[in-house]
Amino acid sequence: MNKKRIAIISIIALILIYFTYNYFSPSSDGQLYLTTQVNKGDFISEVITSGEAQSTSLKKINGPDNLRKFRLREIKIQDLIPEGTIVKKGDYIGRLDPSDVNEQIIDARLNLEGAEAKFTQQQLDTTLSLKQERNSLKDISFNREETRLELKQSIYEPPATIKKLENNLEKLERDFLEKQENYKIKKRQANAIMVEVSNKVFKIRNELNNLLNLLKSFTIYSSGNGMITYFKNWDGSKKKVGSSISPWDPTIASLPDLTKMESKTYANEVDIRKIKKNLTVKVGFDAFPDIEMVGVVTDVANVGENKRGSDVKVFQVSIKLEGSDKNIRPGMTTSNKILTFEQKDVLSIPLEAIFSKDSITYVYKKSGFSVTKKQVKIGDSNNDSVIITDGLNEEDIVYLNKPEGLNTAPIVKLN
Template sequence: MTSKIKNSLLQNTIKSSKNNDMSKKRIITAAIILVAIVAIALIFKEEVSSEPKGIYTVRSGSFEEVIKCKGEINSADVVEIKIPKTLDDYTLRVWSYRIMDIVDEGKEVKKGDFIAQLDQSQLTTRMREVTQDLERLTADLKNAVIDSTVILTQLREEIKDAQLDLEYNKIDLEQSVFESEAYQRKVQMNYQKAEIGIENKKRNYQLEINKRKVGIKRLENYVEDRKESVAKIQKAIAACRITSPDNGIVMLAKSPFEGKKYKRNDNCHPFMPVLAVLPNLDQANSEVYVKEIDISKVAVGDSARVSFDALEGVTLKGKVVWIASMGEDHKDFDMKVFKVLIRLEETDPGLKPAMTSNSEIIVSNLENVLSVPVRSVFSGDSGKFVWLKQGSKLVQQPVTTGPENEESIVITQGIQEGDRIATEAPAVM
């Protein structure tokens, strides 16, 4: 019994030892498999980290080089609303007018509707001065006419008296033939003296007539001038109320000194008379500013596309019609800019003056060229290059570039159609 029990225990011990050996082998095998999986995962991760986020396949096609710029819609054909010519008269002695009231910009008006009211106070003061002057001169003219009548009447009476004295002297002369020679000589001299006196009086009378005529004429001219001034001032006062010359939408002009659009209490000037305009948007321009680094690419006649923030889905064709010959500073740019006018060749019912426009000037249009995303071209010490995919690797491939826009750039040398390039530089090399 005892030997059987011992044998049984020995066999169980051997089996348990074998089972333990098999368990260890399984654990070791599982560990080896786990290590292999981790190693493969690390290798895969490294390979993935070496891959770029995106790959672009190079294709041939058309390419547009465009210059994008924001602008504002203005009419190419406008009706100007000006300060009336009546107010541009130096005799009024008013050099500027305060705007007491003015219509709101963007308001639709009809012919004859109110546009602006200018201050009349300076004209009223001038009217009072001229009227007082006119009354004084009119009184002076009446007095001059009366004085002239009195003086000339007296002179005519003196001539008549002198002519009567001459008659008496003539009688004495005729009777002196019976007197001595000395008496005859005396009478003859008196007669001659009376003749000379009459001639003098006639001459003085004529001179007084001319003098009085000149004086009265001068006063008449002064009076007439003041009357004309009164009439001009009356017209000017009436002209201070400015109305619309036609139907349209009002766009206010800018003050030549402040550079801001006119508003109430601003001063306007007859020598720069435009207060507002009525644009005709059947012929509209997109007024844009192009940076000086791009202006050499733009030419009159270039095509353009114009869209609008306020008109979703509306894009109109246009053409460059004018380029400024001199650059200027602009608050929205950090360099000189040139003003460019794009004439819209189409219109839309929703188009409004001063509407913000987004213009794309097409400066070149190429066919059958290779273009890639701008972000896929990099710069190095030796020039520009792309990351070209060759098998599982990415290699630097030098390229020669051509025109570009905000999204794409033309490649003239270095790659071929069908090549695959990375759109971003690989993180690990």
């Protein structure tokens, strides 16, 4: 009988407790109310961004640096080894399209043949012309000697004959001197012309040799040891087969230093004001979820830029990775948790539990079987929680959604 009486009394007590709780609790009308406990502990605020790993120190692999000299503007990449290939100094990297250079080489060879033919023709013309001038000098010299001998043998001739011979000799002397001077002038002219055509041949031959050397440089070899990464254009696209290089940007690929890495990321206009230099960052990698490295913010852009494909302004943030890991490669996607604020041993609740009216911040606090609207003071917040500086104690229970029937209930203010 005693056991039965105890069981009946217990059931009646439970029923009374149930109805009492329902009477003093807010009317739910089928609505589910969520509650949470005030926690005490370390409070942190983080800005979480997605970024890309890259090296802070890299060696560029360039194409020819004298393209402008040969009036070459855009040269296409004809072949390029796969990105990520490990190479040693002197290994083959790729090849540029030689079409434009080959055309210039053909033109230069044709020009050289023409210049050499002109040189040979001018050489023959000069030899023949000077030979004729020398023969003419010899003829005048021969006539002069004959006249001189004839004058010596005419001492018994009449004076008129002697005078005539003297005049002829004098004329031949003048002709010889004039012809001799003309020969010297023509010889200098011929030498000048030969120098001119010779220089032209030398210039074209030198140009041809330079073009042939340029053609050799269109085959690109590694300038050091490391892992090949494709170089990025100004718009973020990578140079690959079919892309072009120019005299102003001859870089084809790069050899990054994998011991000096950083995460390049972007923050929006709301978060950027929280990010400062020297903040600690936890950097994770999508490709290796088990790897997490510590980083530090080294640079925060002062000027925003438009995010590609939208009008949203973003600000570039550079995060230097401390230490290195052989698995980390440039181009890997990173997740960056930037620690912007930290405070120890503080009370905090979810943001959903905070309500406000007439500049008064309050919560719905569970007090036994009833609910009170309690004023609180809040401090810093993050994306999920807010610090409570006054108004609540550790392990207090607050509502995450507004209970019905308490709109007109008074707010219990702080003393």
